[in-house]
Amino acid sequence: MGSDFQATVLLVDDRPENLLAMETTLADLGQNLVRANSAREALRFLLVNDVALILLDVQMPGVNGFELAELIRERERTQDTPIIFVSATSKEERYIFKGYLTKPFEPEILKSKVRFFSRLFLQHQEIRRQSVLLERTNTELDSLNCDLETRVQLRTHQLETANAELEKEITVRKESEARLATEHAVTRALADAKDLENAAPKILRAFCEHMEADIVCLWLQDETTDMLTCAHIEKSDNGETSDLFVEQSRQNTFSRGKGLPGKVWEKNEPVWISNTVHSDKFPRARIAAAAGLNSGVGFPINVDRQFHGAIEFFSRRPLSPDQPFLNMLEATGSEIGQFIQRKRVEAERESLLLREKSLREQAERANRLKDEFLATVSHELRTPLNAILGWGKILMGKEIDEAALASAGEAIHRNARSQAQLIEDLLDTSRLITGNLRLNLAPTPVVDVIESAIEVVRPAADSKQIILLTAYNSDIESIICDPQRLQQIVWNLLTNAIKFTPNEGQVSITLEREDSMIRLVVADTGTGIAPEFLPFVFDRFRQEDSSSTRMHDGLGLGLAIVRNLTELHGGSVSVESGGPAKGSAFTVILPAALISGVPGEIPGTSTNGHNDIALGPDLQGVRILLVDDDADTCEMLTFALGLLGAETHCSSSVSDAFIALAEHAPDILLTDINMPDEDGYSFIGKLRSLPPENGSNIPVIAITAMARPEDSERVLSAGFQVHLPKPVDIEELSATINQLLKKPKRYGEA
Numbered sequence: 001m002g003s004d005f006q007a008t009v010l011l012v013d014d015r016p017e018n019l020l021a022m023e024t025t026l027a028d029l030g031q032n033l034v035r036a037n038s039a040r041e042a043l044r045f046l047l048v049n050d051v052a053l054i055l056l057d058v059q060m061p062g063v064n065g066f067e068l069a070e071l072i073r074e075r076e077r078t079q080d081t082p083i084i085f086v087s088a089t090s091k092e093e094r095y096i097f098k099g100y101l102t103k104p105f106e107p108e109i110l111k112s113k114v115r116f117f118s119r120l121f122l123q124h125q126e127i128r129r130q131s132v133l134l135e136r137t138n139t140e141l142d143s144l145n146c147d148l149e150t151r152v153q154l155r156t157h158q159l160e161t162a163n164a165e166l167e168k169e170i171t172v173r174k175e176s177e178a179r180l181a182t183e184h185a186v187t188r189a190l191a192d193a194k195d196l197e198n199a200a201p202k203i204l205r206a207f208c209e210h211m212e213a214d215i216v217c218l219w220l221q222d223e224t225t226d227m228l229t230c231a232h233i234e235k236s237d238n239g240e241t242s243d244l245f246v247e248q249s250r251q252n253t254f255s256r257g258k259g260l261p262g263k264v265w266e267k268n269e270p271v272w273i274s275n276t277v278h279s280d281k282f283p284r285a286r287i288a289a290a291a292g293l294n295s296g297v298g299f300p301i302n303v304d305r306q307f308h309g310a311i312e313f314f315s316r317r318p319l320s321p322d323q324p325f326l327n328m329l330e331a332t333g334s335e336i337g338q339f340i341q342r343k344r345v346e347a348e349r350e351s352l353l354l355r356e357k358s359l360r361e362q363a364e365r366a367n368r369l370k371d372e373f374l375a376t377v378s379h380e381l382r383t384p385l386n387a388i389l390g391w392g393k394i395l396m397g398k399e400i401d402e403a404a405l406a407s408a409g410e411a412i413h414r415n416a417r418s419q420a421q422l423i424e425d426l427l428d429t430s431r432l433i434t435g436n437l438r439l440n441l442a443p444t445p446v447v448d449v450i451e452s453a454i455e456v457v458r459p460a461a462d463s464k465q466i467i468l469l470t471a472y473n474s475d476i477e478s479i480i481c482d483p484q485r486l487q488q489i490v491w492n493l494l495t496n497a498i499k500f501t502p503n504e505g506q507v508s509i510t511l512e513r514e515d516s517m518i519r520l521v522v523a524d525t526g527t528g529i530a531p532e533f534l535p536f537v538f539d540r541f542r543q544e545d546s547s548s549t550r551m552h553d554g555l556g557l558g559l560a561i562v563r564n565l566t567e568l569h570g571g572s573v574s575v576e577s578g579g580p581a582k583g584s585a586f587t588v589i590l591p592a593a594l595i596s597g598v599p600g601e602i603p604g605t606s607t608n609g610h611n612d613i614a615l616g617p618d619l620q621g622v623r624i625l626l627v628d629d630d631a632d633t634c635e636m637l638t639f640a641l642g643l644l645g646a647e648t649h650c651s652s653s654v655s656d657a658f659i660a661l662a663e664h665a666p667d668i669l670l671t672d673i674n675m676p677d678e679d680g681y682s683f684i685g686k687l688r689s690l691p692p693e694n695g696s697n698i699p700v701i702a703i704t705a706m707a708r709p710e711d712s713e714r715v716l717s718a719g720f721q722v723h724l725p726k727p728v729d730i731e732e733l734s735a736t737i738n739q740l741l742k743k744p745k746r747y748g749e750a
Helices: 016-029 039-046 065-074 107-161 163-192 196-210 240-251 259-267 285-290 323-397 402-434 446-463 483-499 531-536 558-568 631-643 654-664 680-688 709-718 730-741
Strands: 008-012 032-036 053-057 083-087 099-102 215-222 227-235 271-273 295-303 306-315 442-445 467-473 478-481 506-514 517-524 572-577 584-591 623-627 647-651 668-671 700-704 722-725
Touching: 008 016, 008 039, 016 032, 016 107, 032 039, 039 065, 053 065, 053 107, 065 083, 083 107, 107 163, 107 323, 163 196, 163 323, 196 215, 196 227, 196 306, 196 323, 215 240, 215 259, 227 240, 227 259, 227 306, 240 285, 259 271, 259 295, 259 306, 295 323, 306 323, 323 402, 442 446, 442 483, 446 467, 446 483, 446 506, 478 483, 483 506, 483 517, 483 558, 483 584, 531 572, 558 572, 558 584, 623 631, 623 654, 631 647, 631 730, 647 654, 654 668, 654 680, 668 680, 668 730, 680 700, 680 709, 700 709, 700 730, 709 722, 722 730
Parallel strands: 008 032, 008 053, 053 083, 083 099, 467 506, 623 647, 623 668, 668 700, 700 722
Antiparallel strands: 215 227, 215 306, 271 295, 295 306, 442 478, 506 517, 517 584, 572 584
């Protein structure tokens, strides 16, 4: 199928900008993209045109996408046309015909779907075209048969009236019948065969039986060597000299222009050798002469001048190149060529069907995993939310004693941090999948990082009476790595080990050096891992027990994050387990080439919802202006910062913030990004444009729920000093404020 053919893709959307976006995305596919601004316009186009694919918007005035799809399916001409809905709305299963994409769509996914259906459409078109060609050839054959019968009748009549021409006419009729018998035999052989290899013996024997050929050879083009090789040989006798010729032919290969098959390839038309003994262009001439093969002819196997191979046959009687014989050879070669091409198209179609089936099964499996994951996310987020809402309702309902109040506060804080950790795991997974997670490499004391992670999980281990053992058998003091991410790797492995280890169990952490690598092993005496699940331990969203009766919570992301972070550091991670109830051992290997002799900064210990609550360093006398449209956030931060000694003023909008800036002369600003009317970017832009004496140099911290890496980059480039994602850690916030106030002078002071 040539590359000049284009498939028509119909884009239906009432919004020009959406049509332009789809055209821009699909432009490099080289297909014919047709716009339709309404259902009526689309139906008008489909009345006279066939399309490979319809990209259909759902929400359109008048006739919507679903109604239009039903109208399209009612017409026989378009009932099988693939339709992909493109919409920002939720989908209904009864309206889905071929697929569904939500806005904003992923360009590569859209291009992949359009590319697939365009190729499928063009292949179907090619099959139809070949069918027409075959029908045309059969029609021509029928015409030749009719013509032959007419000529036979004419010759018979002439024989009755002219005995002188009787012998000539009988000879012509025998030759015609021989050619016709050969053609019919070839047609029957191709009709009964599944491929050319199966049909070749019958085809070649037809030339021996009907054309009085003594030896017939089939030569096919080897695409890897660009040579013609002998695929099959048939002969009419078992003479010794004939056997020598057959053996020589099987051993030979011919390039373009060499030997009889090569000459046929070069000219792409029948080639005659009237006398093999005196032919200098025939390498097998001597053996052919010894076998008594006086003449030979070869003809191409082709379709539309595309060469696939050649058939040659030799005879001990002279062969004359008359036109009917040439016509028969060309027709036979074309019929075999069409058979080859048809089988190739069928094989490609079968391959496409198998691939589509495989992709559909993968999609169904991915969809099942997605549903299981969403159910798990819902459970894991709702469980801590239940405790938060429950204790919140109790605290609002009536007074409780101090012990219950402390327990309620601790439960609310612990479950809120648990939710924050779940969200952070999801964000880390998203960054790893999209390649947006960047490592901050620095010389890092490995043992100190491990001890820091152990301190985080020690309360959880103590609550289950689990013994934590360490063995540092390495002379390595520090390596070049991201300390925060290394601590995350160790913390995830320890958390996983403690989770699946029963009470009074044991978890060991071993650090050692092996050749040019450093090895960290976290082993436990826990529930172990079934052998069939071991290959999937590090897959995202995979859990050995994802049923509603599972004993352990979690999203199935921790170990996947461990693998990705380890590989980002150039290392690897593996797991071993003797099976259920036999514990497991996770091994992280990092290259020793990263070893550094200069220790760096030890990462701060993340509480992850397990350690005691601490507000942070003192902020006595610090004046803070907080800009946020959320009243609860303002109230919480004002109260928390007030406990640290800060004087905090809240503004709910950008305009109020500038009034408060002039009235209160704050030392530092805390502002949200997403706010009505004017957002945080507008605020920072206006602030930095003020004269220095009016506060343009005041430090500003962005506190926002937008936590992606690109959000942080945009915040810092806009003029903010620090980007802190919500939920904000009060200790981290107070430390950041103290750090920023050490650098510039306070606004309003000399």
